Amino acid sequence: MDLFDIVTQQIANSLILGSFYALVALGYSMVYGIIKLLNFAHGDIYMVGAFIGFTALSLLVGFLGDGWLGISASLILSMIATGFLGVGIQRLAYRPLLSAPRLSILITAMGVSLLLFNTVMAATIGEYKAFETGLGFEGLDFGNIHISYTQIVLVLATALLMVALTLFINKTIYGKAMRAISIDMDACRLMGIDVNKVIALTFFVGSALAAAAGVMAGVYYGSIHFFMGFIIGLKAFTAAVFGGIGIIPGAMLGGLLLGTLESFGTQLSWIGTEWKDVFSFGLLILILVFKPNGLMGRTEIERM
């Protein structure tokens, strides 16, 4: 492989990896933006989304086949179901604690994370599940590098979701309400905005996006596992902070950049792939030290 091949290969890897990170990072960022909670359980929501998609596909396969039609249907089903799961979690676990000390809600989020992934672990007896699809390996060749149509479609689907989200945030009344609540929740309450409803909607959208990423990761990697949400949860958080937490385009940018840094970073001979996770974590610490507000965030002085 020459340099051109390596670069092409890594660009492809960056885009795929970056798409997953970005989709999960969006959920972190949206929830943080609106209620200033770091939802530790978000990585597990991604994992649950993958399993719901997997279940849906195995049920639908007889009717719609295991090609794109069946996959799209399972993806949408999973997004809806996981969205409602997110709303349920918010309603039961987080809402009672909105005005409690921060420590309480953080610990609760940790509890939700444990609950989710141990439930799935018990249900799957801790085994990997093969995410079988009928997608082939056809694709485009760039030099010695083969990029499958599956990869291309996944990246395009991510782009589509992000465009839809941007339109939703900027053009709809709910998007406006979300932005308003993130600035001043009490004022919104006084203005008659149904704050609880908007918070629930935020959880719905964030969870649905994570589910989409989960199903896509299943399709891409070919297998899913109850622990798959843990590391990506950390990475997506890194991406969200990198872009500027609470800022929607920031999460997208952060995800793509982290994917790129990680793909190219691990190409450096002195960083082996087994150090990949340590690499992105080191990056997180560096970002937090030197640019805690992220690339797109503004320095805000906390109100006293």
Place this chain on the structure above:
Amino acid sequence: MAILEVKDLTLRFGGLEVIDTLSFDVEEGGIVSLIGPNGAGKTSVFNCLTGFYRANAGDIRFRNESIMSLKPHKITARGMARTFQNLRLFKQMTVIENVKSGMHCRTREGALGALLRSAGQRREEAEIERVAEECLAFVGILEHKDRLARNLPYGDQRRVEWARALATRPKLLLFDEPAAGLNYDEKERLIDLIRRIREELSITIFLIEHDMGLVMKVSEKVVVIDYGKKIAEGGCAEVQSNPKVIEAYLGKEDEDGN
């Protein structure tokens, strides 16, 4: 002699100039008030003085040294203490524990002293206890010292804050709207307390207050700001008759003219 000199202080949030080239002095041993309509930037001035906000330009000199780049705890250690507009007590702790926090910057025992319970550490703890009780007695709530701070009535919680600030042994004490939420009796006692702090403890006082009656009774000098700019400065009578001040407060006469 001035204990605090503020020169051309400027603070911006985004495009908004919250404080605009503000200059004034607080004389040592005096009682000075900072007044102005809601949102004029008074609390922001306090936040700059105590190091919580970084001013964009200008200079703050406290006891003849610039404190512009110091962190809040360093400024407190140099002898400037403050209270907050909204109560900021340590809610899960008792009244006396709250007040002991003020002594932190005047003491030094660390983990090792605590673990070994050395003679020096025990002496220091006794001293902290003594000062805290003294401060509580000074503001008149010594009998509540072992209650949880959050279980006290509002007026008494305010007094815990004052005692806590006194326990830092300040040279200059900043009060942010100390009379807010107090009833008539409590306000009278506050006026008395402010005077006693100056007379008995020789601490200079700089306060923000909306209650004009109180301001006129205690202060020797008043600084008036509006939209972050100084619009008047001087004695009570002088400021009260200043047309700019009347204009800034117009329509607020009923609230403040009690």
Place this chain on the structure above:
Amino acid sequence: MAANDGSGAAVARRTGLAGVEDRLAAFFDDRRHRYAVFAALILAGLLVPRVGSNYTLEILTNSFLYIVLCLGLNIIVGYAGLLDLGFAAFFAVGAYSTGILTSTFGWNFWLAIPPALLFTVIVRVIIGAPTLRLRSDYLAIVTLGAGEMIRIIARNMKDLTGGASGLIGIQRPSLFGLELNQISHYYYIFLALAVLAVFASDRLEHSRLGRAWKYVRDDEDAAEAMGIDRVAVKLSAYIIGALFAGLAGCFYAAKMTAISPETFQFMQSIMILVAVVLGGMGKIAGMVVGAMAMVLFPEVFREIGSMRMLVFGLILIVMMIFRPQGIWPDRRH
């Protein structure tokens, strides 16, 4: 939560359970009562090896280890209010440092303790210091990641740590010429460590530093305004908490003679946290109860096995919503 304010307490007092709680709390409010109960417990602890089976000793040794770990985490989470989700990492650093120094470099166990503790502090500062200025949620996730990273590093640095299979053949220490190789030896050692940890926690809590931790926990800005350096105070909580874990790790390595990265995974950190939350953050007696409960629970309910973690998740959520002060009764004023 309601039980925290005056009216809630009055309502609660009428119910039977709360009445018992109140009396318990009042009893333990008296320092002499506390010391008497504590002394009785130590005495009982010293007598157990005469009657207990090796199985009992093993379980109790484990719970003493957990008491030390819980008291360490309690300093960070309970007193300073900083959520640390990777606490087992410092337990690991203590254990690995001791293991490597004694087995690879042939050091005497007792001489290996100070460098192991120094190492724990260094790692703690590297992970803690850069992020201390940040919001508490950031801290939580950084510690979560850090815990994992330390485990991955331990797995990847094969030459030093033995990789995934871990270190084996760690030397047994000896004391006054007696080689410590019996379960009862370690029972006494960990009992002593637990007693030491309780004493240290009690003294720290009621000191200038302990109060500063709580000021920062309750209101950072107000603490800063009172002249408290919040960064230094948080860092000291981090370091002292980690030292408890590091010390426990040293003796753990000696007791086990073999350690592997999996002992220190994320779940270990979570178990310690659950014990702390269950016992009641910020309360020493609560830590003892929580640690005991945590070790005994899986022994008593063996059939639950793999569902254990699921139960722990539920415990965290339910405790935070309904009884954030833990199972141990609260003092009420």
